[in-house]
Amino acid sequence: MDRRKFILGLAAAAMPLALPGSVMAGFLDAIIDPNSKESKLLSGAKSVLSSSQQLDYKSERTIGERLAVEGFRRYGMPLQSKGIQHYVNLVGMAAATNSPRPNIPYRFVVVESDVQNAFACPGGIIFVTGALVKIMQTEAQLAGILSHEIGHVALRHALKSIQRTQFFSGVGQITAATMKGDKGTQFESMINDMQNVLFDKGLDQNMEYEADASALETAYRTGYNPAGLTETLQTLRTIESTSTKKGSWFSTHPPLPNRIARNQASMKKYPDAATLAVLADRFKSQSK
């Protein structure tokens, strides 16, 4: 697509829901001028959008499933209790219906691990470790953490982090053919990169802040007190000095004080938060 068509297309898509005609005209003039600030912003957006939109859902899910296997390998197998697995899926699905991407089949799994962490595989398979569930006290806290991970899936953060790897050049869809030969090797190398990001290095800080903001919104829309996420972060902060860091929430997420402060500042958007569901008793009885 050439640059001008892209800009016009984007503008046309945004116009009916965004701005009244007169304002829009000024905006259009600004972006058609190749030297304007707006135009420069949008030409950068073009490369980001085209690379993240190449992949169809099935391919995204294939990557996610492959990564989920690495998740079991790295953290542990699913907890045997059917009760807790189903409960976590109910809370997760309740949030997912009101998330920015409500139309993909999410799955949630609690794995046996002493390390506190949660992460999301592309396509919607979401992991939370037994150790992280153990430090939570309410359903709203669980909903907050799951909504944060749903946010990463909805905003395609893991994929965006590794979209420049060789595997994605010329691949729009993952098929049996792309899993073989040179492409197969590149696929495995891409999975390796993604593991490195999700399990060790962590996503870009801004993606974490974005997922937090999305989580507050999703929890609030569902009807849970959005303070649940921040409460879990606060508990993590109290145990930080005595916990395993490698492969944990501590080593893969931005410093807790920053996030806690940001989330607390965002609470002013939710003046009636304290009246929403918390559910400490149900959590206690179901999360075993």
Next chain:
Amino acid sequence: MKHSTQIFAAVAGTMLLAAPALAQEKLYVASEGAKLKADKTASSDTVAELPVGTPLSVLGQEESWYKVSANGQSGWIYRGKVAATPPEASKQGGDNLFGGGGSSAIMVSEADSARSMRGLADSEQEAAKAAGRPTRTMAEYKQALDTVLAEKVGKKELEGFLKAGRIGEYAK
């Protein structure tokens, strides 16, 4: 801040700035399973189920409910089910939230051979032994994944769960 993140923030910011002006008159269904109710309570009759992306004309707002009209019908919708802009889902068509996860697409033999190609299989076995973890085969991991994918939550069950917890539109 990364360049790409800056651009995204700027684009998202432009759209957010534009939204509030229209929030009063026009909203869109943004959640799966959203219902148009006869009254501003979840226990009232369901007038219609509204798919994600359905445009709504806002007629009024009381407590946590909007009075709206959609496709020629009017009724009430819970505030958590709407957004000022249609979500990405409605634009892309997408899959189904309540759909089956199916069985995983991982090809055991290929994943195993790809790993051994990288020479990781052996070193992993050693690492597992050293850490006192049981060594597992790819088939065991695949089975664990299939169990996770088979875990399904139905629409009715989810409604019952929200109702029992008095969550969202079931709060009162």
